[in-house]
Amino acid sequence: MVIKNLKNYIDGEWVESQSKELLEVRNPATDEVIAHVPLSTVEEVGETARAAQEAFQDWRETTPYARARYMFRLKNLMEERFEDLAQIIVREHGKILDEARGEVRRGIENVEVAAGVPSLMMGYNMEDVSQGIDEDCVYQPVGVFCCVTPFNFPNMVPLWFLPYAVACGNTYIVKPSELCPMSQNILFELFDEADFPPGVVNLVHGDKRAVDALLDHPDVRGFSFVGSTPVGKYIYTRAAANGKRAQCQTGAKNCLVVMPDAVLDKTVPSIMSSAFGTAGQRCLAGALVIAVGDVYESLKDKLLESAARIKVGDGLDEAVQMGPVVSQKSLDRILGYVEKGIEEGATLLLDGRDIQVEGYPNGYFIGPTIFTDVTSDMVIAREEIFGPVLGVIRVDDFDEALNVIHDSPYGNAASLFTSSGKWAREFKYRVQAGNLGINIGIAAPIASFPFSGMKDSFFGDLHGQGRDAIEFFTDRKVVISRWF
C-alpha cells in the first residue's frame, strides 16, 4: 500500500509542503501507518494567511445568499460522501462507525445552520432615536479567521466554526490535529468540489510552530481552539496580546450525579454511553459518577454488569461498541492513571487493562475500567484522563454532590439523573458548568445552540456554533443618520 503524504490546500490548490518533517498517522486499531502529515513551514503558513487575506474583500462583497449557496453545495456533497467521511474518522481515530456517523451528522447540521446566514446576519435598527435621526446596527465580516482543532472529532470540530465564519463573509484557515489530519483532507476535497473561490477556505498542516505563526500573523483576526486547558490558555493569551479575538474550548472533568430517585434502567445505559463512548475521549465524557445516598450499591452493581458487556474492537465492525484509544502515547497515559488510582486506594471494580482483541494484537485497546471508593481529592477524580476510565464517588446528599463538582477547576459539562423536577431545577440553577444534562449523559449542544463551557473549560466569551458563532465572526457597526 502506498502511504500518502497529506497536502495542504492553499488558495484553491492542493500544495505539497516543502517541509522535510513528516509525522506518521496510524490506525489505532492496527498500529499501521496510513498517511504522513507534514509539519508545514512558517513561510507556508504565511502564504496561507496572505491567500486568505487576498480573498477576503471579494468574498465579503459576495451576497449572503450566494455564500449560503456554497453551504448548500457543501451539505449535499457531505451527504453524498457520508460513508467515506465516517470511515476515515474510524481509520484515523478509532471510534466506532456509529460515533463517526454521528460526528459527520453533527458537522452537516452546522453547515445547515450556517446556510441560514441571510437571516442570521441581519442587523437591526430604530427610527427617531432623536428628532429625525435613525440608528442602524449592521453585522460585518472581520477578515481572516483560523481554527486549531483536536484529534477527538477530526471532522466535526472545524465545522463548529468554519461554516459560520465563511457564511458571514470571512475567509478561513484550518490547522487540524497532527494525530487525525486525514478527515480534513477529505472535507477539503469537498470544498474544492463545491468550488469555493480560491483563498476563502484553506488547510494547513503543522505543529506548534504553525500555530504560533498563525497567532502572530498580522492578517489573522481571530482564533478558535478546542483542546487541552494549558494549550487553550496559551493560545488565548497570545492571541489577545496580538490584538486578536479568541474562543478556546478546553479541558473537562465531567460529573454525572445520580440521585436516589433516578430511573436506573435508563440511567445506566446513558452513563455507559457517556463514559465509554469514543473510548472516553470526548470533552463531554462523563468521567465521575457521583452516587447520592443509598443508590450507590445498586448503581455500582449495574454499572459493572453493563460495562463488562461492552464489546471492544475495531470500530469498522458494526458489532463493536467501543474502539481503541487514539495512540500508544494516550494508552500509556491512561494506564498510568489506572496505576495511580490503585496507588491512591480506589477500588478497581472493573479492570480493562488486559483486554485482548482477537485479530488486532497491536491496537491501542483498553477495556471499560471502573473505580469505586473514589474520593474527590484523588488524582483520578481531579485530572482529565481522556480514556474509558470511570470513577464512582459516594456522597450523602445533593449539596455534597454539587461541592464535588464545584471543587473541580473545570466547568464543561455536568449531568443529573433524577425523577424529581425540584432537583432538576436546583441543578440547572446552581451548577457551574456550561453544558448540562438532565437525564442525559452527553449534553452535546446541537448546531443552533452554543457549545458552552465555564471556568478552566473555556476561555473567551462567545462560543462555537449557533448565534454565538455569528457574533464571534462579525463586527457590529452602528450608523446614526440624519438627512437635511
Place this chain on the structure above:
Amino acid sequence: MDLATFGAIMSFGLELEQQAAAFYEIAARGALEESFANLAKSAHKRAVRMERTRREGIAEMILEPITGMDGDDYHLELMPDADEAELLRQAIALEETTRRFYIDAAGKIPVREVVRTCIRMAKQSEKRRAELEKLQS
C-alpha cells in the same frame, strides 16, 4: 450475530432489503414475473430509504448500548431457482421476517424518524405478504 448498535441494526435492515431485491430480481419469472419485478423495484427503494435513515437518523446524544436483538433471529434461506410454489412460500417468509425485524427494531431505537421509518417498512412488508398470500391461493 448481536445487533448491539444503531448502525448494526440499520445496516442489517439495509442488507435485508438488498437480499430481498436480489432474490426478487432473479426469481421474477413465469406467473410471478410482474409481481416479483415490482417487489424488486420496491426493495431497491426501501434499501435507499434505510441507507438514508441510517445516515440522517443517527443521534450522537443517545448512542446507548442496545440489547436484545440478534441477527440470527432473522436469518433467511432464499433459493431463487426453486419452482413457483416454493418461490411464493419463500417470498411470504421473507416479508414476514422483514416485518418482524422492523417491528423489533422500532422498539429498540429511541429516535422518532427512525421509528417512523421502521413502522412504515413493517406495514409495507405486512401488505406485501398479504398480496403474496393471495397469489398463493
